[in-house]
Amino acid sequence: MRILHVLSAEFFAGSVAYAVQLAEAHRAQGHQVWMLSESDQLPTGATQVVAPISNRRYAQRLRNARFxxxxxxxxxxxxxxxxxxxxxxxxxxxxxxxxIPLVSTVHGRQHLHASTSLFDIYGDKVIAICGNLREHLVTEVKMAASKIVEIPNGVNFGAAPKLNEELRMRNEELSSGNSSFLILNSSLTQPLRVAFIGRFNGGKGERAAALLQQVFPELLREFPQLRVALIGGELEQLPAAGKTALEQLQGEFGERVEVVGFTKDVPGWLARTALVIGAGRVAIEALGAGRSVLALGEASYEGLVTDDTFAAAAASNFGDISAQVASPAVDWAAILEDAQAFLQAPQPVTAELQQRVRVHYDLATVATRVLEVYREARMRKAAPDFIPVLMYHKIPDAPLETKHKIYVTKENFEKHLAYFQKQKLTPITFADYLKFANGELPLAQFPARPIILTFDDGYTDNYTNLLPLMQQYGYRGVMYLLGDFEVRHNQWDLAADPTEPRSEIMDLAQKRAFVAAGWEIGAHTMSHLRLTTLPPSEAAQEIQRSKAELEATLQTQIVSFAYPYGDSNDTVKKAVREAGFTLGVSTDTGGMHLEDDRMQVFRINMFPNESASSLFKKTSTWYRKYYRWKRKK
Structure with a gap:
C-alpha cells in the first residue's frame, strides 16, 4: 500500500513519534510511505516532503491542500x-x-470550531488513541461513533529487560530495611533517581514547574541519596516560575538535580531510574521497560500505575486526556505523598503488568490494526453502500423434491445471469475485493455496481451446469468447498433427514477446473459440521484444517470462510480470524456494510422461483436495510 502521513506539529511531539514509528513498521511490512511535515529531518526512512502544514492562514491552507x-x-x-x-x-x-480515503488519528482533545460541524474534516475513519478520547469525540465533538476506532499508540519495546526479576527479588529481601530503595536501579552502586520525562512547554511545562516548586524540594531533602532528572525537549520554554525553582534547587542540591534536556538515550535513562513521572508515550515506554510510573499528564493525575489501576490510567493516556471538560487542577500534596510512599516502600512493576503493557501497545500489532482501518476506509470510499452477496447451492437440470429449497435450476440460473448483465451488475470475488482494499488495484477501477456470487458445498451440477454458464457470461464466483475430499455427497442432509435427495459432490479434477477458471475457492469446514455445537478446540480444528487442506490440494490461496448453516458466535468467529481468514460469510445475519464485520458478512438466500422483482430487490443496495426492518435481523 502507498501511504501518505500528513503532520502539522512544529516540534517532535508525541504525535510525530507515533507517526514515525508507524511509518517504519509499515515500511518493514513492505509498504511505501511518505511523510509530509514541517521538517525533512525526521528519523525515518520514508520519503520526506516539506510543507508548512501548521500555518493556519487560509491562503496557505489552500496552497497546502493543492500541494x-x-x-x-x-x-x-x-x-x-x-x-x-x-x-x-x-x-x-x-x-x-x-x-482516496482520509484517516485521522486524534491524539488529544479537540477544540470545537464552526468547520467541525460544517465539514467532517477528520475523514472516513478516525483513530482515537485511548478510551477517554473516543468518549470525547462522541459526546462533545458529536462525531459518529461508527467511524471511530480505538487504537493506542504503538511502541517498539524491543527485548524485555532481563534485570527486573533480579531487582524485584532483591527488593523483597531488603524491603524491611531503610536501604531498600537503593537497589531499584540497574546497578546497586547507582543512586536512586526520580525522573520527569516530557515536554517543558504548554501544559506539560506547567506540570514540570509545579513539581520543581512543590514536590522535588521535599523529596531531595527527605532522601539524601535521591537524584532528580529533567528529561525532554524545549527546556528553555519552562515557565518562569519553574526556571526560578530549578535555579534554587541546583543551588541547594548541586549535581543531585540533573538537567538532561533532549536526549536520544531515553531507554538508558529509564534503566537508571527508579520512578518516572510522566504521561502518554513516556508512561508507556517506562512501564514496558519495567519502570514504576506516577501518571501525571496535562488533564489529570492518575497516581502510581499498578495492575489494578492500569485500565483507568490507560483510558486517559496516563493523565493526558479527559473524557469530559474538566479542571486540570492537581493535588500536589497527594503527588508528594505518593512519591514519598514509593521511595519508602518501593512497589516494582510486576511481570504481569509489564507484559500487559507490552502486548497492549505492541507496535507490530498496532500497525496491523491501523492497516485494517486503511483497508476499511478504502472500501467504504469505493462502495459506500451495501454490496449484494448472493448464496446459491445446487444448479440442477430439473426441480428437486426437497424441503430445503436450496437450488436454482439451470434454466432459471441463466435468467439470473441475464438479469445481472442487463442491470450492469459486475460479479467480483472476495479476493478481488481485497485487492482493492489492500491497494493492489486502484479504487477508480472498482465497479460501479458490484455483486458477489457464492456457491456452497461444491455439487457436481456446479461443474456440469454452473461453470459453463458463468464462463458464457464472462463471470467468476466464490466456491465454498469442504476440506475433506473424501466427502462425495450431502451426507449431513441425509443424516438429518433420510428422505432428502442424495446430491453428489465434485471430484478433485472438477474442483480444480474452478481454480483454473479463475474462481475463488473458500473453506466450508472439513465435513459440514455445525460449529457452534462443537467444543471450541474441535471447532478450531475444523476451521484450520479446512484451510490447510484446500490450499495444499488445490494450490490456491484461501481468504474467506463460509459458516455451515450460517451458524456462528463470537468464539467461532474468533477461531476463523485466528486461522488466517480475512472474511467469514454468514446467512441472513451480518452488518449493513461488508466492512461492519468482516467475520460476519451478510449473504442473501437464493431460491428456486426468484422473479424479476425479487432479483431487483435482492440486488439493490437498500436490501440489507429492508431485510433488517422486515425480519429484525
Missing amino acids: IRQLVRQENIDVVHAHARAASWVSYFALRGIK
Missing part, C-alpha cells in the same frame, strides 16, 4: 493519514471529489 492533492496524484497514494486537526483540515479539502 497534497498534487502529491497524491503524482505518487498514486492509496490512503492519507493525518495527525492533528490542521493536517486533517488541509487533507480533507485536498481529497474532496477523488476516491
Whole structure:
C-alpha cells in the first residue's frame, strides 16, 4: 500500500513519534510511505516532503491542500493519514471529489470550531488513541461513533529487560530495611533517581514547574541519596516560575538535580531510574521497560500505575486526556505523598503488568490494526453502500423434491445471469475485493455496481451446469468447498433427514477446473459440521484444517470462510480470524456494510422461483436495510 502521513506539529511531539514509528513498521511490512511535515529531518526512512502544514492562514491552507492533492496524484497514494486537526483540515479539502480515503488519528482533545460541524474534516475513519478520547469525540465533538476506532499508540519495546526479576527479588529481601530503595536501579552502586520525562512547554511545562516548586524540594531533602532528572525537549520554554525553582534547587542540591534536556538515550535513562513521572508515550515506554510510573499528564493525575489501576490510567493516556471538560487542577500534596510512599516502600512493576503493557501497545500489532482501518476506509470510499452477496447451492437440470429449497435450476440460473448483465451488475470475488482494499488495484477501477456470487458445498451440477454458464457470461464466483475430499455427497442432509435427495459432490479434477477458471475457492469446514455445537478446540480444528487442506490440494490461496448453516458466535468467529481468514460469510445475519464485520458478512438466500422483482430487490443496495426492518435481523 502507498501511504501518505500528513503532520502539522512544529516540534517532535508525541504525535510525530507515533507517526514515525508507524511509518517504519509499515515500511518493514513492505509498504511505501511518505511523510509530509514541517521538517525533512525526521528519523525515518520514508520519503520526506516539506510543507508548512501548521500555518493556519487560509491562503496557505489552500496552497497546502493543492500541494497534497498534487502529491497524491503524482505518487498514486492509496490512503492519507493525518495527525492533528490542521493536517486533517488541509487533507480533507485536498481529497474532496477523488476516491482516496482520509484517516485521522486524534491524539488529544479537540477544540470545537464552526468547520467541525460544517465539514467532517477528520475523514472516513478516525483513530482515537485511548478510551477517554473516543468518549470525547462522541459526546462533545458529536462525531459518529461508527467511524471511530480505538487504537493506542504503538511502541517498539524491543527485548524485555532481563534485570527486573533480579531487582524485584532483591527488593523483597531488603524491603524491611531503610536501604531498600537503593537497589531499584540497574546497578546497586547507582543512586536512586526520580525522573520527569516530557515536554517543558504548554501544559506539560506547567506540570514540570509545579513539581520543581512543590514536590522535588521535599523529596531531595527527605532522601539524601535521591537524584532528580529533567528529561525532554524545549527546556528553555519552562515557565518562569519553574526556571526560578530549578535555579534554587541546583543551588541547594548541586549535581543531585540533573538537567538532561533532549536526549536520544531515553531507554538508558529509564534503566537508571527508579520512578518516572510522566504521561502518554513516556508512561508507556517506562512501564514496558519495567519502570514504576506516577501518571501525571496535562488533564489529570492518575497516581502510581499498578495492575489494578492500569485500565483507568490507560483510558486517559496516563493523565493526558479527559473524557469530559474538566479542571486540570492537581493535588500536589497527594503527588508528594505518593512519591514519598514509593521511595519508602518501593512497589516494582510486576511481570504481569509489564507484559500487559507490552502486548497492549505492541507496535507490530498496532500497525496491523491501523492497516485494517486503511483497508476499511478504502472500501467504504469505493462502495459506500451495501454490496449484494448472493448464496446459491445446487444448479440442477430439473426441480428437486426437497424441503430445503436450496437450488436454482439451470434454466432459471441463466435468467439470473441475464438479469445481472442487463442491470450492469459486475460479479467480483472476495479476493478481488481485497485487492482493492489492500491497494493492489486502484479504487477508480472498482465497479460501479458490484455483486458477489457464492456457491456452497461444491455439487457436481456446479461443474456440469454452473461453470459453463458463468464462463458464457464472462463471470467468476466464490466456491465454498469442504476440506475433506473424501466427502462425495450431502451426507449431513441425509443424516438429518433420510428422505432428502442424495446430491453428489465434485471430484478433485472438477474442483480444480474452478481454480483454473479463475474462481475463488473458500473453506466450508472439513465435513459440514455445525460449529457452534462443537467444543471450541474441535471447532478450531475444523476451521484450520479446512484451510490447510484446500490450499495444499488445490494450490490456491484461501481468504474467506463460509459458516455451515450460517451458524456462528463470537468464539467461532474468533477461531476463523485466528486461522488466517480475512472474511467469514454468514446467512441472513451480518452488518449493513461488508466492512461492519468482516467475520460476519451478510449473504442473501437464493431460491428456486426468484422473479424479476425479487432479483431487483435482492440486488439493490437498500436490501440489507429492508431485510433488517422486515425480519429484525
